[in-house]
Amino acid sequence: MLGFLQKVADYTQDAVGAAKYLVQGLGVTFDHMRRRPVTVQYPYEKLIPSERYRGRIHYEFDKCIACEVCVRVCPINLPVVDWVMNKETKKKELRNYSIDFGACIFCGNCVEYCPTNCLSMTEEYELAAFDRHSLNFDNVALGRLPTSVTSDPSVRPLRELAYLPETIMDPHELPSNQKRAGQLPSQIVNELKKKKSQENKNSTDILTNKLDSINK
Ligand code: SF4
Ligand code: SF4
Structure with a gap:
């Protein structure tokens, strides 16, 4: 009899322990339900990079004068400027230009110092490839216009996550009712x-009053 009672007591203790853990787990779930979501359902949702984001470099072949300044200012002398000297015109003739994004650190030095502004940094960040050699972009690949997150109809651009309240850097602990630092673009x-509509209404009122006074 005592053995049976002991078993019942153990079973009850286990059941109470399990219920306690269950309540604790649900507590965490309900706690997170009140919070602002911080995850992005990539690739169906994408964050809009900031205006000064340094993404894939865009290159304009026609503007390049093959001066090689970009090579000299690059910390790893990365850009490859392939040119030949035209003996008749005594000018450089550009053949090819390439940057290997597998080695580039996106420091932006080449863009900063290029005398003809033929280099620019785009907001393109999706550079993953199966083969690292395909990250070596030639002038055709570099000249391709960047894909924009906002113009892609298959994704939902998320700008809102960037608008955290003032002084808050970590969105994880943020209650859902916390005020944002600035207003959303919308x-x-x-x-x-x-x-604008209020201003239009005021100017119409002023005009009507003036017309009334003239008529009197
Ligand atoms: S600095 Fe500009 S113009 Fe000069 S080679 Fe590089 S990309 Fe061309
Ligand atoms: S961004 Fe920096 S590392 Fe990349 S090519 Fe330009 S200078 Fe070199």
């Missing part, structure tokens, strides 16, 4: 529209 547009 809120700013709505406010500007309201302001």
Whole structure:
């Protein structure tokens, strides 16, 4: 009899322990339900990079004068400028230009110092490849216009996650009712529209009043 009671007591203790863990787990779940989501459902959702994001380099072949400044200012002398000297015109003739994004550190020095501004940094960040040799972009690949997150109809661009409240750097602990530092772009547009319609209404009122006074 005592053995049976002991078994019942052990079983009850185990059941209470399991229920405790279950409540603890659900507590974590419910706690997270109140928070702002910080995950991005990539590739269906994508964050919009900041305006000064240093992504894949864009190159304009026609503007390049083959001066090789980009090579000299690059910390690893990465850009390959392939040119020949035309003996008749005594000018350099550009044949090819390439940058290996498998080695580039996206420091932006080449873009900064290029005298003809034929290099620029884009917001393109999707450079993953199965073969690292395919990361070596020639002038045709470098000249391709970048794909923009905002113009891709198959993805939902997410700018909102960047708008955290002032002084907050970590969004994980953020309660959902916390005020953001600035307004969202959509809120700013709505406010500007309201302001504009109010201004139009005021100018119409002034005009009507003036016309009334003239008629009197
Ligand atoms: S610095 Fe500019 S112009 Fe000169 S070689 Fe490099 S890309 Fe061409
Ligand atoms: S971004 Fe920096 S590392 Fe990359 S090619 Fe230009 S200078 Fe070199």
